[in-house]
Amino acid sequence: MSTHLTTVAGVPVDTRHFIGGERVASTETFTDVSPIDGSVLAEISRGTAMEAAAAVAAAKAAFPAWAATPRAERARLLHAIADGVERRLEELALVETTDNGALLRSHRRGVMPRVAHNFRFFANWLLELGHEDFTTRGHTNHVTWDPAGPCVLITPWNAPLMLATWKVAPALAAGDTVVLKPAEWSPLTASLLADIAAEAGLPAGVLNVVQGYGSEVGDPLTAHPDVRRISFTGSVPTARHISASAAANLTPLSLELGGKSPLLVFADADLDLAAGLAVEQYDNAGQVCLAATRILVEAPVAEEFTRRFTEKAAALRQGDPREETTDIGPTIHPRQLEKIDGFVRRALEAGARAVIGGHRGEGQYYVPTLLTDVRQDSEIVQEEVFGPVLTLQTFEDEDEAVRLANDTRFGLAATVATGDAERAARVTARLVAGTVWVNCFFVRDLKAPFGGSRHSGVGREGGTWSFDFYCDVKNTVTAPKGFKDHG
Structure with missing residues (x-):
């Protein structure tokens, strides 16, 4: 067995980054420990500015072809990823429970099925996405959602794969390429997701996974001038830091932060x-x-x-x-x-x-x-x-x-x-x-807007709101005359 493979709950997991369709090891590692009993699960490749730059470069190189991929083909690939999640649902549930301590029964019955649903929902929503044309003094207005570019998605440890795919799925559906940086306390299912996406046929560089600490790999990702969107779920202090990092490039942010509900x-x-x-x-x-x-x-x-x-x-x-x-x-x-x-x-x-x-x-x-x-x-x-x-x-x-x-x-x-x-x-x-x-709690529909007010966040995602964030929304206005007759 490769020295870069660990076995968690009987499931082999690659501990290296996934960049440009290939596994990439770092010279340093960090230790991933199970909260259940304190046992060491793996030594994980510890990303630096070098891996961050390589991942963004891979995402940038893959972007033109992925953005030009027809909607129906992007949707097909997202459904194929969902199929892969469902085939490996038990493995994903076992690994995530071992890695972050959440209930195995919840992972089996709710969380991992929701992971697959995230991909299916945004694949289907993509095919329905549109706006009726309207006229202004005889001129036609046509609204489109154009892919924005490479995205950096930084996700938390409390629901690692579900919250990662809540971001990854709409970004990929939108035609963007992705660099996913999972939380260092629960990185394992993000690595499995990279395998599932590759097996589904997602082109190299469209989804990249970089592991490590925020100060070492997160900072160079969020400050990179080629990144076009940053989505983050986590704490208010970290969000302030990311916002300052992104400000130099005016990179649009979506922030889902803390609560005291x-x-x-x-x-x-x-x-x-x-x-x-x-x-x-x-x-x-x-x-x-x-x-x-x-x-x-x-x-x-x-x-x-x-x-x-x-x-x-x-x-x-x-x-x-x-x-x-x-x-x-x-x-x-x-x-x-x-x-x-x-x-x-x-x-x-x-x-x-x-x-x-x-x-x-x-x-x-x-x-x-x-x-x-x-x-x-x-x-x-x-x-x-x-x-x-x-x-x-x-x-x-x-x-x-x-x-x-x-x-x-x-x-x-x-x-x-x-x-x-x-x-x-x-x-x-x-x-x-x-x-x-x-008179209820935690009833969530992916069609609904989700986000926070005040210090609980910036922006909304879900349904069309996700595409509004992950795309450049464009309006094309066409005059009623002026075209030459080529008949």
Whole structure:
């Protein structure tokens, strides 16, 4: 077996970059560790400015032919990639669970099927993409979506392959070429995606994968003058750094950043439903940007809501994510565990009370936590923890509920639980958020716009919004006369 192959959960994974259709090794490596038990999974090629430049050059060289490829052929190849994902779904699920600690049952039933759906959706949307011609004083306006060029896509560790393909699929459908830089804490399924794309017949250089640290390979990618689009999902501080890096070239950015989303529970809500929605926020060990981590409950029902919540939370099973009965797995990395614990310790020292949890579990696990007696201006209410930690506050009326919900620098999502349709309409109209769910959570359609307000992001992707970002949208205006008759 090649020294550049590692075996994870019985699946061989190449640890090298994928550039211009070939595997490329770096002289240095970084260690990839499983959050489940701390075992070393692989030594991964550690990219530098040299690999970044080579990947962008490969993407640039492949762009003219890929941009000129007819839409139907691009769509066919995206469907072929989806076929490959479905054939290897079990392998992808096993590798990703081992690499990032998320539930194997979720990967099998939801996440990996969604990866395939990402490719199929944007392949199909591409074939339907268009705008009716319209006239201006007899002149015809014709709108087109032209491929923009090489794209750099930087993806997070909490849902590695699903969020990578949420970007890769529309970029490829748009006729762009791609350099994908996965998170260094969960790089393995991106490498498998490169194999799947090559097996599907995607031309060399159209999809490149470069691994490594942001400071070493991410910076030269985002600052490269030949890059035409940058899409990033991650933290606000990193987004600021990327924005500054891209500014010199005026490279357009799409940024999906952190959240501190509220769950508003009104007294007229189905409290059992609301408590279930709140407990659902512990999904993926709370490592979900959309999670409604601030629970706001109307005062008269706060005690009953808390009782129902704690009963449901007590039924959750934390443990090995590979087991079917596990509900909550480990945190991704010791540094993330320490960050979560630091937030909670400081909150408790400041006077917060732990209704449940409030401490680490064994190994790399943090016990699901609900904190109350927290101030609106406190760190635990204002800053993203990105772990299984929720806060509970009460409100007296609609105005106070909205004020508390909107009183952070974020605006990614919000959830409202109410039995009054008119109240739902009033409240959702006043909430600052890119997505609002009413009496539900995490229902997402790829046709819908997705993104955040305020410090939660810049821009929207999904459906035509994705093509608006990954393309140069052009309007061609043609006069009603002036052409010569060649008949």
